[in-house]
Amino acid sequence: MTRVDEPARPGGRIRDAARTKAEILDVATQEFARAGYDGARVDEIAARTRTTKRMIYYYFGGKEQLFTAVLERAYGVIREAEQQLDVDHLDPVAAIRRLAELTFDHHERHPDFIRLVSIENIHEAEHIAASEKLGRIGSPALEVIRRILAAGRESGLFTADVDAVDLHAMISSFCFFRVANRHTFGALFGRDLVDPAQREHYRTMLGDMVIAYLTAERAAD
Amino acid sequence: MTRVDEPARPGGRIRDAARTKAEILDVATQEFARAGYDGARVDEIAARTRTTKRMIYYYFGGKEQLFTAVLERAYGVIREAEQQLDVDHLDPVAAIRRLAELTFDHHERHPDFIRLVSIENIHEAEHIAASEKLGRIGSPALEVIRRILAAGRESGLFTADVDAVDLHAMISSFCFFRVANRHTFGALFGRDLVDPAQREHYRTMLGDMVIAYLTAERAAD
DNA sequence: CAGCTAATGTACGAACCAGTACGTTAGTCA
């Protein structure tokens, strides 16, 4: 995060549309993630930027569009991360495990994003539906999964004909739940799923689970 | 749901505290699940009962306590369902699959509950923390899992020493994600995870996954 | 049946909050 209280330098730009917009998006991301869509306060967002509420409406149009813009940027970040994926040099089993671990790490590193997704689901993905950008964002990870699954099937390492989207859902489930539901789970079962001391344990568990599923002997159906 | 528009019978009770309370809880559950905590409107809840807003404050004290009461009842329902669990007559593999399927079914049948849990996580489980009742609600399912795991380990069917809470988290992850994130997942990947035509597919997938994990040959660590 | 209390309804207030009307200034370009 950029410092907010730096003194107004004479040489510094007072007016910088790109910077103002980015700052609003940063703060809005935090505020929406903190309190949910309806719990978030436009005034609070404005107060925590070095600009005013007027600018939020000037640049984004309204609270609803601001939230959509926040989502667009958040999804953009994971899309970029997924584009960095490079597991083609690994054998299928190692590649899938690596992919699962990277997904795990990304979820852990971006709890705000997880919260935004939860919030958007409460609102039945209406903002994604309203966004042209998000409609065609796709998922590079899915292509990677497809390639690994094909290679694994060909080499005979993977016993079942598993769909890429299904496998993505399976991996995401575990990663998402661990972060998104850590509060209720912790309160009810007395176990912090995001405890750093347990991190490796759960990371391994995810990999084991996915590999076991893909390599298990299964009755033909 | 009870009918609301039945005519005022002369013999019928006009005043019925238990009934009024229950009706408020029913409607509040729907409203909170629909819109989230901050999105929910106390006036809207009142309008959809046959009583008034005054009664909500009379019986529950405020919006916050009403939400806590809604959570308490919702968790009470799954606790009851879990107490009906009877898989002791099955062998460990079949028992675990059955348990997973019942969890799957319960999630599918109670989407409102899933939404409430998501909402409570956005609020960092503060209402659960504030509730004495929820602090010690426990989980009968956990005891069942413990017994099955012990039996499976003893019989040599299960290869790994898996913790009951961890396995519960694994099963819940899949079931929860499928319902909670169906909107964003559907919007982004064009696949409805709750499509009835795919129900058996995902139910089987969950069972296969859990069994594969528990019975896989794993390197000793 | 008198009187007491739990249960209920009405009407209102005060705070909050998204959004805007209106005015101002910085930077740029002819």
Added chain:
DNA sequence: TGACTAACGTACTGGTTCGTACATTAGCTG
């Protein structure tokens, strides 16, 4: 350097929303 426009600030409003003061009644109990 003058003037034009994008960028920005202030102050306000209209509607919403949680919560409550006050009035009323049903039904029980002695």
